[in-house]
Amino acid sequence: MSYKLTLRTLTLVSTLILALSLIPTLRRLTLLTHHIAPTMTYTREQQIALLAVQRAAILTKAVYKTSAKGTLSKSDASPVTVGDFGAQALIISALKHNFPDDEIVAEEEASDLRSNTALRDQIWAHVQETRLQDEDAEKELGGPIPSVERMVDVIDMGGSKGGASGRIWTIDPIDGTKGFLRGGQYAVCLALLVDGQVKVGVLGCPNLPVDDTARLEASIGQDQTDEGKGVLFSAIEGQGALSRPLTDGPLADGKKIAMRGVTDIAKAIFCESVEAGHSSHGDQAAIAKKLGITNASVRMDSQAKYGSIARGAGDLYLRLPVSQTYQEKIWDHAAGVVIVNEAGGKVTDVAGKPLDFSKGRTLADNKGVVAAPKDVHEQVLAAVKDVLGVKA
Numbered sequence: 001m002s003y004k005l006t007l008r009t010l011t012l013v014s015t016l017i018l019a020l021s022l023i024p025t026l027r028r029l030t031l032l033t034h035h036i037a038p039t040m041t042y043t044r045e046q047q048i049a050l051l052a053v054q055r056a057a058i059l060t061k062a063v064y065k066t067s068a069k070g071t072l073s074k075s076d077a078s079p080v081t082v083g084d085f086g087a088q089a090l091i092i093s094a095l096k097h098n099f100p101d102d103e104i105v106a107e108e109e110a111s112d113l114r115s116n117t118a119l120r121d122q123i124w125a126h127v128q129e130t131r132l133q134d135e136d137a138e139k140e141l142g143g144p145i146p147s148v149e150r151m152v153d154v155i156d157m158g159g160s161k162g163g164a165s166g167r168i169w170t171i172d173p174i175d176g177t178k179g180f181l182r183g184g185q186y187a188v189c190l191a192l193l194v195d196g197q198v199k200v201g202v203l204g205c206p207n208l209p210v211d212d213t214a215r216l217e218a219s220i221g222q223d224q225t226d227e228g229k230g231v232l233f234s235a236i237e238g239q240g241a242l243s244r245p246l247t248d249g250p251l252a253d254g255k256k257i258a259m260r261g262v263t264d265i266a267k268a269i270f271c272e273s274v275e276a277g278h279s280s281h282g283d284q285a286a287i288a289k290k291l292g293i294t295n296a297s298v299r300m301d302s303q304a305k306y307g308s309i310a311r312g313a314g315d316l317y318l319r320l321p322v323s324q325t326y327q328e329k330i331w332d333h334a335a336g337v338v339i340v341n342e343a344g345g346k347v348t349d350v351a352g353k354p355l356d357f358s359k360g361r362t363l364a365d366n367k368g369v370v371a372a373p374k375d376v377h378e379q380v381l382a383a384v385k386d387v388l389g390v391k392a
């Protein structure tokens with residue numbers, strides 16, 4: 001009896017000692033898994049985002065070819081079209097199918113469509129018609145939206161207030177709507193933020209050359225043929241930036257892109273908005289002059305500017321504030337910033353702060369944008385501060 005008791009006590013004590021000795025190993029293991037978590041690959045998110053942007057871009061091209069683009073003027077006097085609403089519906093539907101718990105910050109909302117049923121039906125006709133040729137890919141996106149009512153509800157699912165925590169997608173269904181209407185540059189934009197950091201970005205640019213080596217050309221409108229045009233840019237944080245042709249068929253493999261090495265800043269090509277109301281052409285010209293740049297600026301609409309400098313077709317993108325009160329929207333920059341960063345660039349505001357996507361639907365803590373290859377960013381920023389008189 002006492003022998004048995006002693007044996008049991010001994011077993012208990014040795015188990016306890018063993019358990020205690022394992023604690024440091026377990027702690028190390030927990031720390032290790034903690035370290036592994038942030039290096040998530042986001043490959044699936046990128047794949048869905050590429051397909052969703054591809055499908056939405058197909059819709060926008062079809063809308064461009066119709067004479068009735070259903071343009072409305074929003075409360076800030078900016079335009080929105082059948083293309084913007086339709087692209088937003090298709091992208092949100094794909095995201096909800098694949099990532100139902102994620103939040104969405106999208107540019108458009110559907111209140112006008114609840115009263116304007118003619119416009120609603122025009123959008124519905126395009127949304128119903130738009131399918132990826134690749135049936136498996138179409139299935140991956142959840143297939144068609146089942147009814148017009150559901151389409152209107154889906155458009156309204158992009159009202160998240162954004163912020164610093166969790167997974168938040170941000171959508172600009174057509175960035176550069178004015179460019180789109182003119183037959184100039186526009187971009188279908190989608191990015192994933194995790195805890196306020198951009199992890200994945202995709203830009204679909206139907207009117208940019210497929211050829212990554214084509215020199216940047218001003219493209220404010222007209223003369224459009226689809227020949228040789230259409231590019232999809234993408235990036236995952238820490239994994240580089242890619243481009244591939246934007247077609248109606250299966251996705252091609254992505255090719256790595258990189259910014260051009262600028263050895264002489266005076267030879268840099270810089271691009272800016274078409275609309276003088278969106279960024280100050282005067283200040284931008286003064287900065288270019290300070291840097292000794294004699295090439296004329298290349299004016300183009302939308303985040304096609306970020307994609308173009310990321311693949312070295314241009315070098316600098318300056319967006320200098322015209323108003324003290326305007327706050328840049330996160331959907332106008334998120335995808336472009338991760339693509340430029342991953343291609344070897346650096347993007348800050350005019351004070352040199354990184355763009356902070358954790359502040360809600362707008363970049364409330366930033367003013368303007370200075371995007372340049374890493375090596376020359378400091379030099380460009382110094383000229384920006386000089387011209388604007390921003391304190392270092």
Ligand SMILES: Nc1ncnc2c1ncn2[C@@H]1O[C@H](COP(=O)(O)OS(=O)(=O)O)[C@@H](OP(=O)(O)O)[C@H]1O
Nearest residue numbers: 174175176177178273274275277278300301302326
């Ligand atoms: N006042 C002001 N200041 C700065 N930015 C503004 C302003 N007003 C609008 N917007 C946003 O500009 C987006 C268009 O992008 P760009 O300026 O690059 O293109 S453009 O050349 O001016 O068309 C445009 O995006 P879309 O509405 O998606 O086209 C707007 O979100």
Ligand SMILES: [Mg+2]
Nearest residue numbers: 078079107177
């Ligand atoms: Mg708009």
Ligand SMILES: [Mg+2]
Nearest residue numbers: 172175176332
């Ligand atoms: Mg926009």
Ligand SMILES: [Mg+2]
Nearest residue numbers: 107172174175
């Ligand atoms: Mg837009």
